[in-house]
Amino acid sequence: MKNKLIQEITSTLRGRLSLWYLTSIGLIILLFLTAVSGLIWITLQDQIDHHVHIAVNEAKQVVENYWGEERDGLIKNLVSAKGMTVVVLSPDGSPILETNSPDVALVTEHQLQKLLTFSSLYDASPTHFTENNIRFAAMPAQVSAGKGIVAVGYSTQILYATLYRMLLVVAGIVFFVILPIAYVGYKLLNKQLKPLESITVQAKAITVSSLGKRITIASPTQELKTIQEALNTMLTQLEHIFTGERQFFSDAAHTLKTPLAVLRSQTENANLVQKVREDMLKTIDKANDTIQDLLFLSRINGTVRTVERVSLTDIMSDLIELASTLGEEKKLTISADIQKEVYVKTDKKLLQRALSNVVFNAISYNRQQGSINLTLKEKHHFITVIVKDTGIGISRHDLSQIFSRFYRGNHAEGGGSGLGLAISKAAVESLGGKISIFSSVNKGTTVSVTFS
């Protein structure tokens, strides 16, 4: 779950940049906080040391110059401040005086023993040490019995509490600052990445029939300009290739047309047996048809189209008639479900050609007494044409290449050129539609053409 989320975030550039941006801000703030708290910690400790330093000197003065109740009273005054404790030890280590402010526990045995280990304390300045969360300053002092020890302690618990409170406040502030920063950063990032989305949308919209289009971006950055230029250069090259290919097909077709025409008229007039002449003419006509198909295919994306309001219902009716006539030989049953008054703005000839090729196939690759069903439906401006047959079907292997030029499946009989579906696909797509084919061997084939 967690991994999936991280994967999702890091799979987009936006996610990665956001993550990087937030991590950097987080790290900077963390570093800043660490430095600040370190500084506060050092300053507070210095202050405590300073505080106990002064206090232990005062305590030493009191211990050396006053006795009895007066001394105890003065010492008590010293610990009136929060978190303070004062201990005076006799030379043999037994406590002479122990007092502390109410919020601090009595000095423990352990702390006293620790004091004793400092047997050679300096006279001039106090020795500092921390024991059980109490910061001590200890000095030698002249007590009645000889040279004893006086120590003043300050609870570091108070120090921790102060630091903790300060950090809590700072963390709270950081939290409320980082939220708007993250939000603003995300918005800015989105704005910067918008042109990338626009490039994708534009690039996706370019098809073979609109290779002349170029990608445009308003005020692009240097990087975006590079992408834009690269894509546009590629489009120009593609356009050249496609135009060249179209030109090649067109030239080849034109070059072949004339000798074929000559050959045809010579065959017609030649002194041949009737059957041979007919076969030869059939072959020549087939070659001619292929050349016509090639020319047609090469012109699909190259020519300016005449777009008009066309009744698809009428086109379908014509196709039913065509199927009925051509299907007589195989005794095909033709059924239809044609919605009335379906209109499209399109190139009528091109659309007719695209659909009739599909219907021709449904007849050619059907079996005796098979059937063909034609459907036309419009729903929410989504138009679907379906041509379904009960023919020989297409194998899975053939299906993957069925729209390729000159591709004819294994079962291909008859006189096709293998250009029919290639023309249908090119035509439908150049009219903004989609064509797909489903088939199962020995059961039949369904071709659907959709426009939205």
Ligand SMILES: Nc1ncnc2c1ncn2[C@@H]1O[C@H](COP(=O)(O)OP(=O)(O)O)[C@@H](O)[C@H]1O
């Ligand atoms: N309705 C169909 N049923 C079975 N096979 C089909 C059907 N439509 C197309 N095919 C197969 O796809 C191949 C390519 O079709 P097409 O491009 O129209 O070329 P052609 O019909 O000239 O062979 C055909 O040769 C045939 O094998």
Ligand SMILES: [Mg+2]
């Ligand atoms: Mg065909």
